[in-house]
Each structure stands twice: as C-alpha cells, then as structure tokens.
Amino acid sequence: MNKNQMHDMSSMSNQHDMSQMSHSDSMADMSSMSQHSGHMHMMAGGNMMNMDMGDMRRRFWWSLILMIPIIFITPLMGLDLPFTKTFPGSNWVTAILATALYIVGTKPFFTGAIAELKQKKPAMMSLISMGLLVTFWYSIYALLANTFLHSDVMDxxxxFATLVVIMLLGHLLEMSATMRAGDATTELRKLMPETAHVQHGDTFMDMPLSSLKNGMVVQVLAGEAFPGDGLVQSGxxxxxxxxMTGESKPITKKVGDKVIGGTINGDATLLVLLNGVGNNSFIGQLENTLTHSQNAKSQAEDLATKVASWLFWLALAFxxxxxxxxxxxxxxxFAINIAVTTLVIACPHALGLAIPMVIQRTKAIAASDGILIKNHKNVIMAKNIQYALMDKTGTLTNGHFTVQKLVFTGIKEDDALAIMAGLESQSTHPLAKSLVSYVTDKKIQATPMTQVKVLNGYGVQGQLKNVTYTLASGRYLDENHIQYQALDDMGTVSYLTDGQQVLAAISQGDSIKTSTPQFIQDLKAAGITPVMVTGDNQQTANHVAQQLGITEVRAQTSPQDKIKLVKEYQSKGQVMMIGDGINDAPALAQANLSIAIGAGTQVAQASADAVLISPSLTKVIDLIHLARNANRKEIENLWWGAGYNVLAIPAAAGLFAFAGITLNPMIGAIVMSLSTVIVAINALLLRK
Structure with a gap:
C-alpha cells in the first residue's frame, strides 16, 4: 500500500474511547509486531514476503566469494577474456561452484517469482528467475553434452554468477536504504513502562504489560509513564x-479524565481504570499505522515493476x-541456441541496478549536506511539493521554554527570582526547569523554601520566614480573590504572590528558531504554501504565525487531526510534513514527503522519510531540489536499462536476420555490460 492508502487514523479516536476490549488486546500484540523489526517487506507483484536483512547480506557475500573464481576460470559467452585462466577440469570446477551459488543465492528471487506468478503478475522477480534458471540449467546441459557427447555447446x-551477485547487490542496497520499519515501532515501545502496578484489593502487584487487561485498575506514581489508556479513578x-498531542503545556487530569499510555504523570499519584491496552491503545494504533506506512512503493519502482513485466513477456514471446x-x-x-541466447540477453543486469545506484548516490549527497535519508521512495518522488505542513513546537520554534517577560511590583528583582527558583527547584515541570535555568544563568542563588507543595492545576507553594509564597496561574488568583493586573503576553504567565498581593509576574514561551523566517521565505519563493499545524491553542499559534508571515494556521490538532489535514491538502496537491514529536509521527507517515528534525523524538525520526541532522530548516529546500534531480536520474536509468533489452531481445531472436543483422552472443554480453556501466555512471552524475 502507498502512503495515500494508509489505514484512516481517524478511526483511532473512536477506538480510543472504547471502554471494553477483548483479553487478546494486550501488550503481547504489540510485542509480536516487533518481530518484524529485523526484516524487510519486499513487494512481489503486490504480494509481501518477509526477508531478513542479515540473511540477504550473508547470501550476497557467499555468492560474491563463489563468483570470483567462476569469472576467472570461465569464458564469457565463449570468449576468453585476458584474465581467463582455464585448465583441464576447470569446467567441472566451475559447475560445482555454480551449483553452490545456485543453492546459496537464488532462493530470494525464486520465492519472489512464485509470489508474482501466484498473482498472475510476473515482474522483476520472474524476469530474474527466468534468467537464472535458463543460464544455470542450460549450462549444466552444455557441460554434460560437451563432456559425454563431444558437442560444442556454449555454457x-x-x-549466471554475475547475474546472481548483481541482483543480490541491488536488492541489498535497496533494503539498507529503505527498510527501517522497526525503528519507529521500537521507539514507541520504549515509551511504555516494563511493568504496571495493578490493584489487587488493598494492595498493588507489579505485572508485565503483556498481562494487562481492560478493566484493571493501575497505580501510576509521580514521574512514571502510564502503562495504557484509561480514565482517572482517583487523584x-x-x-x-x-x-502525543503536541500541546506544549502540561495538562491537568482529574477524576473522569482520559489519560494516554506512554505519557508522563506529573507530581501526584493517580489510580487509572484501563480501557485501552495492546493494539487497541493509542500507541498500539500509532504503531500499526507506522508499520503499514513502510510498505510504500515509489512511482519509479512501480514503473520498474511494469517494465520488468513487459520484458518478461517480451523475452518469453520472442x-x-x-x-x-x-x-x-x-x-x-540452432533454434535452441537462439531461444536460450534470447532469454540470456533478457537478464536484467542494468535494470536491477537502475534504482539502487541512484538511491545510494542520493543518500551520499544528502548526508554530506546534513540530511539523513531513511525512505528514498518518497524523498525521490516528492518532485511537485505544493504544501508544507509544519509542527510549531520544536520545528518552527526551539522546542523549550524561555523567559520572555518579567514584571516586579513591590519587591526587588533578585529577591523575587530567588524565591521563584526556590519554589521550583525540586520540580520536573518544563516551566520550572526553564525558570530555574534562567535564574541560575543570572547567577542568583535560589532561596531555600520549606513546606513546598504542588498545587495541581495551579502552580507551586512554599514558606519562607512564616510567609507563604505561591507561584501560580491567574486562575489561582481569581479563585482566591487576589487582585492583579493580567500580564499581556502570548506566553504562559505565572504570578508570584504572598497571599495578599501580586509581587511579580513572569511569562515563559517558546522562541522562534533563527533559521525559520528565511525558510518560510524560501518555501514561498519555491511556490510552496506553508501551513502551521500545532496542538497549541489558537492564540499562541496565531501569535507565532503572524511573526513568520504564515497565513494558514491549524491549532489544537491531535495526531488524528493532523492525518486528516494531510489528506485534505493532498486532495489539492503533494504535501510535505515537517515535525519532531510523536504526535507528528502518523502525519509524517501519511505525507508525500516527511522530514523530522534531528533534535526531535526518535519516533518522529524513525517515521520520517528524511531527518535533518541539525535543527536548522535551511536544508529542506536543498532536499527538495535533490529529490527532483534524483527522480529524473531514476527515470533515465530505467530507460537505459530497459532500452538495451527492448532492442537486444528481438535482435537475439533473429528478428532482423532478413536484413543481415544478427546479435552475436559475445556482442550481446558486451552491450549488456556497457548498459550496466552507463547506469552506474549516470547515477554518479547526480547533483543537488
């Protein structure tokens, strides 16, 4: 399936709300999905077959070892090359080596061919397998006929040996370049705790996640990750x-509120009734979506499959x-020799390397420019990007809070900051860390506070010399009838009060990256419309968008919403998605081209087609240009690879014999090798 045919993640929200799931929907389901992390899923005429990367690598190296002596002691289509060294019995040595090579190297292709033929859609695997079968078994016949019948049949x-190795190399290159399906799911599983504190009467027992069932009540301590989706029962x-959601500010959860597995509990203990575990949890469905998204085939690969199918029938017919x-x-x-020569000429040496060579060249160029390409299929085919959907926090902004504004009334600045830092010094809250870091940088010593406690949903409170200080939101001041003048700022505002009056106000927000304004201008200059998509509130989103000149803004979006937005814009044109969070992962998988920021989460990186090593966005335009050039090279290589076969197959069959034109097998081999060299050189000529 391609990216535009993924499972609709909107169903996730409905399933996410279900309160009762089956016992089989456990974390064991998610664990079973990880078994594919070391495998690739290779398209075989629309069928999928598992292929272990390590197994393919071993087959390639053993085949290469067996091929080397064969090419030195065996003539090329009857032609003794300068390095060919035959000796009495060398033909039998060659046959033994070739038989070993047949056993070691051909299985992946025969398996793929069987899958294609079962679907009645012979393509590349069938074409390769036909060439392997003909070259090997006809060579065995030639050996026996020449030895026992004293015939003069060319083997x-x-x-055969070079075809096996070149085809294994091509598929190995493609596998190493594209198959990272396990990365995203592995990183998602890392978010989940290994065990959960399950309630049994008045006690709690630690149980592995694979044993969790819906309806269980679990205890989640401060700082722990939730083991599944559920509803808060206590606390x-x-x-x-x-x-998960993209909302940069921590969310207050109370009795009856939903929590998501993998998110982090704050400073209080909660009891949670589980209603979503395993594949039916939010993370389980994310994992399933990301796994399916890895099966995409590029347009060029689809074309290569069609070309191989045409060549299969063309060679067979001729x-x-x-x-x-x-x-x-x-x-x-004579007729047998002509028929065999025709099938041998059809061996897709150049066609098999046409795309993998461009893949490797593209990856090398991108890496030298600070870009890691993970899924070449979508990078290369993103030639007509029209919309760039971008997350705000961590993508357009730096992804961490900074102090933006301070106001002091009736207290010295250093004293106020020292008290604030003293209140927040033990907290792991992102806002608290930002404030403490700011005070430390100003070389102000935090004032030790006593009886410090967290006011859930409001802020933090502590005592100093019998005075109770509170650093909290405006809502706390309203509910406690403390008069104050609201700080006019787009960031997150907290107020320091002694219970009688407001002493100071602080606004914290996320700063825009220095590279972002130029990047937005470059997008517009390239004819690409920038769209900001964020989980933050509309006011904060509009504030950032206005500074950057972005007119299309979608705020308060969930991961499901982001997928819908990508699909909405895809109905208008090709879409590029840029993000850095787990909440961006499904949308990254859905987009025509997805780019993750190097400083972002590993799940986002694993889900993306490309990763920027640095947080700067200036390389994105370079990647788009590279993608367009690489796509052109792939098409050119397919023409070179297929063009040779289209001309050589009829000539080998004697179609032009009436005009005195016949294709000598030796000439065919030379042209075949030349075609392969041209494909390689053309790939090396790729530039940004």
Whole structure:
C-alpha cells in the first residue's frame, strides 16, 4: 500500500474511547509486531514476503566469494577474456561452484517469482528467475553434452554468477536504504513502562504489560509513564502529553479524565481504570499505522515493476517464437541456441541496478549536506511539493521554554527570582526547569523554601520566614480573590504572590528558531504554501504565525487531526510534513514527503522519510531540489536499462536476420555490460 492508502487514523479516536476490549488486546500484540523489526517487506507483484536483512547480506557475500573464481576460470559467452585462466577440469570446477551459488543465492528471487506468478503478475522477480534458471540449467546441459557427447555447446556460467551477485547487490542496497520499519515501532515501545502496578484489593502487584487487561485498575506514581489508556479513578495531576498531542503545556487530569499510555504523570499519584491496552491503545494504533506506512512503493519502482513485466513477456514471446520459426529453417540445435541466447540477453543486469545506484548516490549527497535519508521512495518522488505542513513546537520554534517577560511590583528583582527558583527547584515541570535555568544563568542563588507543595492545576507553594509564597496561574488568583493586573503576553504567565498581593509576574514561551523566517521565505519563493499545524491553542499559534508571515494556521490538532489535514491538502496537491514529536509521527507517515528534525523524538525520526541532522530548516529546500534531480536520474536509468533489452531481445531472436543483422552472443554480453556501466555512471552524475 502507498502512503495515500494508509489505514484512516481517524478511526483511532473512536477506538480510543472504547471502554471494553477483548483479553487478546494486550501488550503481547504489540510485542509480536516487533518481530518484524529485523526484516524487510519486499513487494512481489503486490504480494509481501518477509526477508531478513542479515540473511540477504550473508547470501550476497557467499555468492560474491563463489563468483570470483567462476569469472576467472570461465569464458564469457565463449570468449576468453585476458584474465581467463582455464585448465583441464576447470569446467567441472566451475559447475560445482555454480551449483553452490545456485543453492546459496537464488532462493530470494525464486520465492519472489512464485509470489508474482501466484498473482498472475510476473515482474522483476520472474524476469530474474527466468534468467537464472535458463543460464544455470542450460549450462549444466552444455557441460554434460560437451563432456559425454563431444558437442560444442556454449555454457553461461559466467552470466549466471554475475547475474546472481548483481541482483543480490541491488536488492541489498535497496533494503539498507529503505527498510527501517522497526525503528519507529521500537521507539514507541520504549515509551511504555516494563511493568504496571495493578490493584489487587488493598494492595498493588507489579505485572508485565503483556498481562494487562481492560478493566484493571493501575497505580501510576509521580514521574512514571502510564502503562495504557484509561480514565482517572482517583487523584489529580499534571500530565505531560506534549509528545502525543503536541500541546506544549502540561495538562491537568482529574477524576473522569482520559489519560494516554506512554505519557508522563506529573507530581501526584493517580489510580487509572484501563480501557485501552495492546493494539487497541493509542500507541498500539500509532504503531500499526507506522508499520503499514513502510510498505510504500515509489512511482519509479512501480514503473520498474511494469517494465520488468513487459520484458518478461517480451523475452518469453520472442524466445518461443524464435524457437518455432528457426527449428524448420536452421534445425533444432540452432533454434535452441537462439531461444536460450534470447532469454540470456533478457537478464536484467542494468535494470536491477537502475534504482539502487541512484538511491545510494542520493543518500551520499544528502548526508554530506546534513540530511539523513531513511525512505528514498518518497524523498525521490516528492518532485511537485505544493504544501508544507509544519509542527510549531520544536520545528518552527526551539522546542523549550524561555523567559520572555518579567514584571516586579513591590519587591526587588533578585529577591523575587530567588524565591521563584526556590519554589521550583525540586520540580520536573518544563516551566520550572526553564525558570530555574534562567535564574541560575543570572547567577542568583535560589532561596531555600520549606513546606513546598504542588498545587495541581495551579502552580507551586512554599514558606519562607512564616510567609507563604505561591507561584501560580491567574486562575489561582481569581479563585482566591487576589487582585492583579493580567500580564499581556502570548506566553504562559505565572504570578508570584504572598497571599495578599501580586509581587511579580513572569511569562515563559517558546522562541522562534533563527533559521525559520528565511525558510518560510524560501518555501514561498519555491511556490510552496506553508501551513502551521500545532496542538497549541489558537492564540499562541496565531501569535507565532503572524511573526513568520504564515497565513494558514491549524491549532489544537491531535495526531488524528493532523492525518486528516494531510489528506485534505493532498486532495489539492503533494504535501510535505515537517515535525519532531510523536504526535507528528502518523502525519509524517501519511505525507508525500516527511522530514523530522534531528533534535526531535526518535519516533518522529524513525517515521520520517528524511531527518535533518541539525535543527536548522535551511536544508529542506536543498532536499527538495535533490529529490527532483534524483527522480529524473531514476527515470533515465530505467530507460537505459530497459532500452538495451527492448532492442537486444528481438535482435537475439533473429528478428532482423532478413536484413543481415544478427546479435552475436559475445556482442550481446558486451552491450549488456556497457548498459550496466552507463547506469552506474549516470547515477554518479547526480547533483543537488
């Protein structure tokens, strides 16, 4: 399936709300999905087959070892090359080595061909397998005929060996460049705790996540990750859901509120009734979506599959036709030789390397420019990007809070900051860390406070010399009837009060990256419309968008909403998605081209087609230009690879014999090698 045919993640929100799931929907389901992390899923005529990367690598190296002596002791289509060293019995040595190579190296192709033929859609695997079968078994026949019947039949062991190795190399290059399906799901699983504190009467017992069932009540301590989705049964706490929802501010959760597995509990203990575990949890459905998204085939690969299918039928038709026509005209031996030569000429050496060579060249260029390409299929095909959907926090902004504004009334600045830092010094809250860091940088010593406690949903409170100080939100001041003048700022505002009056106000927010304004201008200059998509509130989103000149803004979006937005814009044109959080992962998987920021979460990086090593956005435009050039090179290589076969197959079959034009097998081999070299050189000529 391609990216535009993914499972609709909007169903996630409905399933996420379900309160009762089956016992089988446990974390064991998620664990089973990880078994594919070391495998690739290779398209075989629309069918999927698991192929272990390590197994493919071993097959390649053993095949290469076996091929080397074959090419030195075996003539190329009857031609002794300068390095060819035959000796008495060398033909039998070659046959033994080729047989070992047949056993070691051909299985992936035969398996793929069987899958294609079962679907009645022969393509690349069938074309390769046909070439392997003909070259090997005809060579065995030639060996036996020449040895025992004293015939003079040409073998194709040289062609067989090189075809196996070149095709294994091509697929190995493609696998290493594209198959990272396990990365995203592995990083998602890392968010979940290994065990959960399950309630049994008045006690709690630690149980592995694979044993969790819906309806269980679990205890989640301060600072722990939730083991599944559920509803708060007891307690109130601040929850960091930024990785999942994109909301940069911690969310207050109380009895009856939903919590998401993998998010982090704040400073209080909660009891949670589980209603979503395993594949039916929020993370489980994210994992399933990301796994399916890795199965995309690029347009160029689809074209290569179609070309291989055409060549398969073309070669087969010409071989059979040549055999039937030449048998009465020139005899059986001549007809067999023509038919075999036709099938050998059809071996897709150049076609098999056409795309993998461009993949490796593209990755090398991008890496030298600070970009890691993970999914070449979508990077190369993103040639007509029209919309750039971008997350705000961590993508357009730096992704961490900074102090933006301070106001002091009736207290010295240093004293106020020292008290604030003293109140926040033990907190792990992002706002608290930002404030403490700011005070430390100003070389102000935090004032030790006593009886410090967290006011869930409001702020923090402590005592100093019998005076109770509170650093809290405006809502706390309203509820406690403390008069204050609201600080006019777009950031998160907290107020320091002694219970009688407001002593200071602080606004904290996320600063815009220095590279962002130029990047937005570059996008517009390239004809790409920037769209900001964020989980933050509309006011904060509009404030950032106005500074950057972004006119299209979507705020308070969930991961499901982001997928819908990507699909909405895809109905208008090709979409690029740039993000850095787990909440961006499904949208990254859905987009035509997805880019993750190097400083972002590993899940986002694993889900993206490309990763920027630095947080700067200035390389994105370079990547788009590279993608367009690489796509052109792939198409050119397909023409070179297929063009040789289209011309050589009829010539080998004797179609032009009436004009005195025949294709000598030796000439065919030379042209075949030249075509492969041209494909390689053309790939190396790729530039940004």
């Amino acid at each position: 194709y062991f040289w062609e 109130q706490s601040q929850i960091d859901e930024s990785l 071989a059979i036709g040549a055999f039937l026509i030449w048998t009465p005209l020139k005899g059986l031996n």
